[in-house]
Amino acid sequence: MIGFLTGLLWLLGGIAAAMAAGWLFRTLMVTISPRGVAKEMRTAPLTASFGMLMILIYIFVAFFAHWLAPFSETAIVGREYEPWSSVNLLGTDNLGRDMLSRLIYAARNTVGIAFVTSALAFILGSVLGLLAAIVGGWLDQILSRTVDVLMAIPALIFALLLLTILGTSVINMILVIALIDSTRVYRLARAVAMNIVVMDYVEAAKLRGEGLWRLITREILPNAMAPLVAEFGLRFCFVFLTISALSFLGLGMQPPTADWGSMVKDNATLITFGDITPLLPAGAIALLTVSVNFVVDWQLHRASGLKE
Amino acid sequence: MAEQEILLTMKGLRIEGRADEEWIEIVKGVDLTLRRGEVLGLIGESGAGKSTIGLAAMGFARDGCRISGGEILFDGIDLRRASETLRRELRGKRIAYVAQSAAASFNPSHKLIDQYCEGPVEHGVMARGVAEKDAMELYRKMQLPEPETIGFRYPHQVSGGQLQRAMTAMAMACRPDLIIFDEPTTALDVTTQIEVLAAIRNIVEQFNTAAIYITHDLAVVAQMADKIKVLLKGEEVEESDTRSMLAAPSQDYTRSLWAVRTYARAEQAPVAGATPVVSVRGVTAGYGTIDVLKNISFDIHARRTVAVVGESGSGKSTTARVITGLLPPRQGEILFNGKPLPPDYRRRSKDQLRQAQMIYQMADTALNPKQRLRELIGRPAQMYLGLNGKKLEDRVKELLRLIELEPAGYIDRLPSELSGGQKQRIGIARALAAEPQFIICDEVTSALDQLVAEGILKLLDKLQTEFQLAYMFITHDLATVKAIADEVVVMKEGVVVEQGPKAEMFQPPHDPYTELLLSSVPEMDPDWLSRLLAERAVTGVAESAGN
Numbered sequence: 001m002i003g004f005l006t007g008l009l010w011l012l013g014g015i016a017a018a019m020a021a022g023w024l025f026r027t028l029m030v031t032i033s034p035r036g037v038a039k040e041m042r043t044a045p046l047t048a049s050f051g052m053l054m055i056l057i058y059i060f061v062a063f064f065a066h067w068l069a070p071f072s073e074t075a076i077v078g079r080e081y082e083p084w085s086s087v088n089l090l091g092t093d094n095l096g097r098d099m100l101s102r103l104i105y106a107a108r109n110t111v112g113i114a115f116v117t118s119a120l121a122f123i124l125g126s127v128l129g130l131l132a133a134i135v136g137g138w139l140d141q142i143l144s145r146t147v148d149v150l151m152a153i154p155a156l157i158f159a160l161l162l163l164t165i166l167g168t169s170v171i172n173m174i175l176v177i178a179l180i181d182s183t184r185v186y187r188l189a190r191a192v193a194m195n196i197v198v199m200d201y202v203e204a205a206k207l208r209g210e211g212l213w214r215l216i217t218r219e220i221l222p223n224a225m226a227p228l229v230a231e232f233g234l235r236f237c238f239v240f241l242t243i244s245a246l247s248f249l250g251l252g253m254q255p256p257t258a259d260w261g262s263m264v265k266d267n268a269t270l271i272t273f274g275d276i277t278p279l280l281p282a283g284a285i286a287l288l289t290v291s292v293n294f295v296v297d298w299q300l301h302r303a304s305g306l307k308e
Numbered sequence: 309m310a311e312q313e314i315l316l317t318m319k320g321l322r323i324e325g326r327a328d329e330e331w332i333e334i335v336k337g338v339d340l341t342l343r344r345g346e347v348l349g350l351i352g353e354s355g356a357g358k359s360t361i362g363l364a365a366m367g368f369a370r371d372g373c374r375i376s377g378g379e380i381l382f383d384g385i386d387l388r389r390a391s392e393t394l395r396r397e398l399r400g401k402r403i404a405y406v407a408q409s410a411a412a413s414f415n416p417s418h419k420l421i422d423q424y425c426e427g428p429v430e431h432g433v434m435a436r437g438v439a440e441k442d443a444m445e446l447y448r449k450m451q452l453p454e455p456e457t458i459g460f461r462y463p464h465q466v467s468g469g470q471l472q473r474a475m476t477a478m479a480m481a482c483r484p485d486l487i488i489f490d491e492p493t494t495a496l497d498v499t500t501q502i503e504v505l506a507a508i509r510n511i512v513e514q515f516n517t518a519a520i521y522i523t524h525d526l527a528v529v530a531q532m533a534d535k536i537k538v539l540l541k542g543e544e545v546e547e548s549d550t551r552s553m554l555a556a557p558s559q560d561y562t563r564s565l566w567a568v569r570t571y572a573r574a575e576q577a578p579v580a581g582a583t584p585v586v587s588v589r590g591v592t593a594g595y596g597t598i599d600v601l602k603n604i605s606f607d608i609h610a611r612r613t614v615a616v617v618g619e620s621g622s623g624k625s626t627t628a629r630v631i632t633g634l635l636p637p638r639q640g641e642i643l644f645n646g647k648p649l650p651p652d653y654r655r656r657s658k659d660q661l662r663q664a665q666m667i668y669q670m671a672d673t674a675l676n677p678k679q680r681l682r683e684l685i686g687r688p689a690q691m692y693l694g695l696n697g698k699k700l701e702d703r704v705k706e707l708l709r710l711i712e713l714e715p716a717g718y719i720d721r722l723p724s725e726l727s728g729g730q731k732q733r734i735g736i737a738r739a740l741a742a743e744p745q746f747i748i749c750d751e752v753t754s755a756l757d758q759l760v761a762e763g764i765l766k767l768l769d770k771l772q773t774e775f776q777l778a779y780m781f782i783t784h785d786l787a788t789v790k791a792i793a794d795e796v797v798v799m800k801e802g803v804v805v806e807q808g809p810k811a812e813m814f815q816p817p818h819d820p821y822t823e824l825l826l827s828s829v830p831e832m833d834p835d836w837l838s839r840l841l842a843e844r845a846v847t848g849v850a851e852s853a854g855n
Binding site for chain 1: 676
């Protein structure tokens with residue numbers, strides 16, 4: 001009972017701290033940013049500003065991992081499974097590597113790869129989706145049916161299959177996940193663009209004799225941006241989880257590279273001893289995913305609210 | 309008529325709307341009294357607060373609006389203080405609302421009669437079976453075809469005019485004391501409009517229902533209302549009974565509203581022997597296996613306006629699509645200055661595309677919401693005439709001045725920062741930027757208020773003389789035709805029924821269809837509808853031309 005109450009207190013305290021951090025961050029941003037941005041920021045709910053703060057922290061950690069991490073990513077600094085101490089703040093892992101350092105380096109690896117992968121999935125999916133919507137006809141048929149076939153296979157199993165065939169390397173993993181995720185982006189981009197190509201202003205641009213490239217970049221893309229950006233946020237989270245899942249299954253990032261997914265797998269035994277250390281990488285994943293979604297929700301709400 | 313008891317009073321009604329985190333007053337202290345069986349016409353431009361007041365009569369404010377002051381008394385009940393439960397009880401049962409677009413207000417996945425019965429059954433006024441019988445009775449009163457079975461159709465299976473009548477019947481379902489009609493005929497053709505107006509007036513009289521009739525069409529309100537209230541920017545301009553208001557409006561603003569309909573430009577004399585700018589020759593075109601256009605031919609000369617008139621579905625807009633090359637015709641051809649144009653726009657040269665421009669009906673969807681005016685107007689000039697940098701900017705400013713907008717204040721605005729009339733002006737500027745010889749105007753004024761529409765027509769006229777433009781003016785509004793056309797082409801079901809100079813077209817003898825169109829245009833005379841209906845009952849014209 002006491003344990004439950006303390007837990008509850010911690011939880012409430014955590015939420016309060018997060019809200020306070022969000023509020024402080026928002027106030028800071030409103031005062032230091034230029035007027036246009038400041039006006040946007042003022043409308044941001046606390047959840048969104050907390051999300052933005054967290055994302056910034058992750059980016060900062062990923063960029064400055066070298067300076068922030070007390071030890072190197074792969075160095076063995078002690079015995080296996082050492083408890084938290086003043087030297088190894090979060091203890092050591094199954095091979096005696098510093099847990100905190102690996103958590104910090106994994107931010108760079110996992111977040112970086114997830115970002116590259118979702119960006120790739122995005123470029124591929126949205127360009128093809130917009131193209132299919134404008135050109136239509138046989139091109140649309142070919143692309144859409146191919147995507148249907150790809151989507152018919154469960155994503156994780158398909159990824160495992162392709163990675164087994166192609167071999168596990170970071171490049172292969174990025175390409176495979178990008179390909180699979182681009183099918184989802186394609187569907188959204190095509191659906192959104194379908195509603196835009198029938199607008200009179202697109203017809204006017206066609207009648208003016210505008211080329212395909214300009215139609216896409218100037219007439220359609222700006223109007224499809226809001227849902228696509230929101231999708232980017234969600235897609236980023238999914239990619240992130242897929243990478244972690246693949247790493248957990250042993251087909252993702254290869255040792256000794258630090259990665260949150262495989263870190264959970266490697267240290268899972270500790271949970272049986274009541275140690276929460278293996279949950280920290282999982283927590284890092286959860287926190288980033290939640291933060292990204294906070295920001296995306298806000299953006300989505302804003303985009304739909306402005307539509308009159 | 310003996311004075312009846314007062315049903316609705318509003319005193320000093322104030323409503324605020326939220327914009328950019330501020331509350332702005334949109335209705336500024338309006339008083340209103342309505343007796344049983346009385347019809348009050350609310351008129352004014354868009355943004356005058358007509359609909360907002362109409363909704364407030366139900367004790368309702370739209371999202372982002374709030375009723376901030378005054379009182380609303382409905383049959384002794386203070387709607388502002390009444391509980392939400394009580395208000396919900398009143399709505400639908402004692403106060404009903406008929407919206408502008410019946411097509412958007414009906415749930416497309418339920419049959420008409422199911423939606424009809426929902427109100428009475430929900431409010432416990434009638435049992436389902438009784439309600440169904442009642443629906444058929446009202447459908448008959450609204451002169452809907454096959455009143456016994458029409459209710460079992462889905463909304464998309466009946467025409468727009470029928471849907472609007474079904475909507476009015478639905479509003480009558482609980483025999484309310486008050487109905488609010490919010491522009492119920494604005495989206496309809498003139499010929500359908502008459503049927504709906506007659507049906508509404510008939511049913512309101514029969515059940516002694518009070519009504520608030522919101523519209524921007526003066527001639528319509530003259531037929532429907534016992535008294536008229538003119539609104540401007542949330543304030544009352546004047547109120548009096550219909551006849552005295554029409555005969556002698558006391559305020560300048562009201563007089564300006566009245567004067568709009570008298571605008572007419574001087575007719576351009578045809579130039580004998582000149583090659584027409586655009587010449588449509590024996591065009592047959594359509595979608596799939598259906599021919600929407602059947603052997604259409606007409607010419608458009610420089611400095612002249614050809615108005616293409618007809619109901620929706622008559623093929624007016626399809627003609628425009630054929631001329632612009634969006635829909636290659638099956639037979640026939642389009643000549644431009646005597647030379648044939650390639651049927652598909654993709655095969656036309658840049659210069660051919662430049663010469664024929666188009667202005668769209670809905671300025672909202674015709675302007676890319678993410679582009680600033682600089683780009684919207686500048687792009688055709690940049691593309692066709694190769695202007696860039698300073699020259700392009702000067703050209704855009706010049707065009708903005710041509711359409712009577714101050715360049716400095718507007719050049720970097722987005723379309724969402726403009727009013728409806730200004731958006732339409734931008735559409736005109738974009739067409740002008742290409743320096744064309746020929747412009748297609750597709751219902752350019754039908755979405756605008758009369759005062760604003762008049763401004764647009766005057767502007768188009770000025771530009772025509774200045775740049776020797778040829779216009780093809782697609783419209784269903786004969787008042788507009790009277791104002792601007794040199795020549796008229798009347799279309800029905802894809803065929804040209806009659807064509808000729810305006811003066812001849814408005815003089816008898818007419819083709820029966822032209823006659824029907826002309827006689828259906830509402831006039832400012834309050835007795836016009838009654839007289840017309842009486843005439844038609846005798847001759848049976850309405851029967852022969854109704855769908």
